[in-house]
Amino acid sequence: MRKQVTLKDIAAAAGVHVSTVSRALDPVTATTLSDEVVAQIRSAATAMGYRRNRIASSLRTQQSKTVGVVLPDISNWIFPPMVRGIEKVLEEAGYAAFFVNTDNLVAREERLLSALLERGVDGILHAAVLRDSPALAALAAEGLPVLTLNRRVDPSRIPCVINDENAGIQMMVTHLVEAGHSQIAAISGPQALSTGMMRQQALLTTLAGMGLRQPACSHVEANGFSEEEGSRCCAELFDRGNHFTAILCANDRLALGALSELRARGLSCPDDVSLTGYNDMPYLDWIAPGLTTVRIEQAEAGRVAAELMLQMLNGAEVPQETVMPVTMIRRGSVTPPRRLRELQASRNPV
């Protein structure tokens, strides 16, 4: 910070009291002043290059017009569009945002939350929350506006904006089953995250509803939503020696990891194994064979979450849970299983 023009300077220049200047500069209190004075003060202010000191005003009003946005990792591609959605809405409402990345590390998250609170954020938009987050729940209970995005604290009364995990998984499973797969392996996400948990539950429910069941040995739980974990889990599925014709992956990055493991084993997707993802990261359509996946509305979810946050900041009640719709994106990574294709081919010779 450098020396700035203050209200006092303007007051001196305009020959009025600081409080008058303060009033003149705020559109709502300006109405109580005479129009000439307001006009004169405002022109003096712009002429002198006045810039309001929000730190001082924050101290006085006890609100910073700032929100903290907590992410797991901005370099994970579903977040940049979400961040843009959030930023756009907040900025238009006069709020600025601190963005921090937790890397899903509890200790790091605590430090970052603390840094945000010291800086007096008016609310926290949390997209990196673990299902079990007592610290965040405590803040919310104290009355700080808190809203989770993409994930949720479970159970709690913290409002959340999440995606329709049930519908998404159901689409993928149905698509696989309709293609003729009955032996479907799964790489599920970390169960400490609501997304990992909900998708896994949705898988079991959907399979059961279709009269299928997934043998325990055809299911591996990843320790994180990364390509490396996708590869590792895929390898483990093979090493267990169980037979399957498709792998349902809890997100796109796990699917990409699985894809590279398939290649490493000289297998082809979709010829040997079909694969599905989740999230529809950008550029996925460029990758051969094109990953069949579930599209979530990242930017829109960000906008909705930010709007709900604004309502909370204005003291309004917001719905406990907002579920964003998802859509299915069919690409090349799912075909009928090999035996079925051979059967079809023998019936309809080219």
Next chain:
Amino acid sequence: MRKQVTLKDIAAAAGVHVSTVSRALDPVTATTLSDEVVAQIRSAATAMGYRRNRIASSLRTQQSKTVGVVLPDISNWIFPPMVRGIEKVLEEAGYAAFFVNTDNLVAREERLLSALLERGVDGILHAAVLRDSPALAALAAEGLPVLTLNRRVDPSRIPCVINDENAGIQMMVTHLVEAGHSQIAAISGPQALSTGMMRQQALLTTLAGMGLRQPACSHVEANGFSEEEGSRCCAELFDRGNHFTAILCANDRLALGALSELRARGLSCPDDVSLTGYNDMPYLDWIAPGLTTVRIEQAEAGRVAAELMLQMLNGAEVPQETVMPVTMIRRGSVTPPRRLRELQASRNPV
């Protein structure tokens, strides 16, 4: 903000004066106090759940321990790793960062800069700067620590961390020429950005140095670094009817756009046209045929820039220009031109 424990509360509890508490909580001033008092105050503070109010301290000390980071668009993939690099370094030094996206819009940038300054940022790390940025130059001249990243203001005395554009382009051109290309078209970036400008100049210099020259009609300037512009420019190159066997693109997104235009025209990369990119966005190796490109050290550049910013915040001088090294990434998008391949094939029949 909600009611918080203040220094006054701790002072009352510990039976000392607020100023003593303030001193006890700051590691450096604590040395002037007796050890017992410090210990007692500190334990009282943690017991009461004290959290320092940085807004109040900012007002008093005139520094917010906050920096503003200005990006063109976080959803452009070279930025997330850079942001992580920046955040990591700043956070370790006790700084928090406001991140904003300008979309390369001057009006938007002005609003955002203003929002940052009102919030009393101690410095600005700018990765979205136009070559001509008088407003930013003015801030720097006033003494605000300003540093540009990836791009630079031209000419100015604002320190910058940029990539070695000359070396990068030279690598790409040399690679194409060595593969046998002599008719090289180019899609250059916006000349209002230092990256666009420097890469274009490097192209001309390199070609001239190799005794080649680029006909004016084989060069199209994109209005932005996007896939759409890449497609449009590629189409324009064809529509002009000039012959070429390779296109050098000023960044990866332009190259991807060109690639899809090639496909739309029933042409193949690299069989019909070789393509090069710049930046090495993540996941580029997943895309067939694999884009040959220049890797820039995104995260490292972010770290370096943040460290320089910290030095500036401490009042130290920093180098006017820091150039990060680049490396060449060879993938499948460059092969010898068709005629040369056919010639080679006829000499060495399989």
Next chain:
DNA sequence: CTGAAAGCGCTAACAC
């Protein structure tokens, strides 16, 4: 070694 007092720039009761 610790206390007293002033003030960062702003806003909001309360006067007149």
Next chain:
DNA sequence: GTGTTAGCGCTTTCAG
């Protein structure tokens, strides 16, 4: 309609 006054929570001189 406008001025007066107090104070947000903290740091930092200056006393003692």
